[in-house]
Amino acid sequence: MNVLIIYCHPSKASYTYQILEQLKEALKIENINFQISDLYEMNFQTEMSEQEYLREGLLNFDLPISADVQKEHKKIENADCIIFLYPVWWSDCPAKLKGWFDRVYSVGYAYGCEKKETKIKPMKTIKYGISLCTAGHPNNFLSEIGIAESMRNVMIDDRLGQRFHKKEMIILGGTLDKNKVEKEHAETVKNIAKQIKNIACNN
Numbered sequence: 790m791n792v793l794i795i796y797c798h799p800s801k802a803s804y805t806y807q808i809l810e811q812l813k814e815a816l817k818i819e820n821i822n823f824q825i826s827d828l829y830e831m832n833f834q835t836e837m838s839e840q841e842y843l844r845e846g847l848l849n850f851d852l853p854i855s856a857d858v859q860k861e862h863k864k865i866e867n868a869d870c871i872i873f874l875y876p877v878w879w880s881d882c883p884a885k886l887k888g889w890f891d892r893v894y895s896v897g898y899a900y901g902c903e904k905k906e907t908k909i910k911p912m913k914t915i916k917y918g919i920s921l922c923t924a925g926h927p928n929n930f931l932s933e934i935g936i937a938e939s940m941r942n943v944m945i946d947d948r949l950g951q952r953f954h955k956k957e958m959i960i961l962g963g964t965l966d967k968n969k970v971e972k973e974h975a976e977t978v979k980n981i982a983k984q985i986k987n988i989a990c991n992n
């Protein structure tokens with residue numbers, strides 16, 4: 790089982806970075822291979838250029854796909870599981886991760902694959918996708934105000950969508966009072982690695 794972690798946070802001093810470190814450790818314990826796309830460290834370009842828009846928006850399949858996007862496609866093709874790890878910012882993922890979807894979900898690759906003009910191999914269906922986010926508000930508050938559901942709709946139903954067989958939204962909420970939640974979060978992270986191992990063993 791190869792795991793690809795799409796990690797999006799600008800600072801190593803962050804709680805989200807601590808979660809990344811815990812996740813790496815848990816995957817190592819379960820002997821699971823992983824690769825990380827650290828979007829800030831890679832300085833991943835998240836704005837769609839006009840050239841890219843002319844391909845994506847106007848379905849001009851003859852235009853090239855940028856080299857950095859092709860690199861991400863390769864990583865996706867090598868993955869059996871993708872974990873998106875990010876902090877909740879204004880009830881969604883940070884703009885940098887949103888830009889990853891804008892650019893990496895190329896037409897003919899992640900959608901619009903039925904068009905005859907497409908010249909690239911469509912994205913494979915990934916076994917397991919996890920949207921793992923840290924949030925300042927506690928989970929029950931995010932559920933009460935409908936934000937947990939809206940984040941789930943956007944990340945799981947739309948962005949992961951049919952591209953993943955099994956998918957899950959995990960909110961590590963309540964980080965405004967870390968002392969209260971960090972033990973439970975650490976347990977959740979360990980369970981993610983165990984769950985991936987189980988899926989790998991049952992295939």
Ligand SMILES: Cc1cc2nc3c(=O)[nH]c(=O)nc-3n(C[C@H](O)[C@H](O)[C@H](O)COP(=O)(O)O)c2cc1C
Pocket residue numbers: 798802803804805806876877878879880881923924925926927964
């Ligand atoms: C720009 C910004 C926007 C934020 N928006 C939300 C939000 O909409 N809902 C929420 O629960 N927490 C929000 N937070 C809190 C973060 O989710 C919280 O800082 C994160 O879970 C963990 O912090 P970290 O930055 O140390 O990793 C926001 C934080 C920042 C910096």
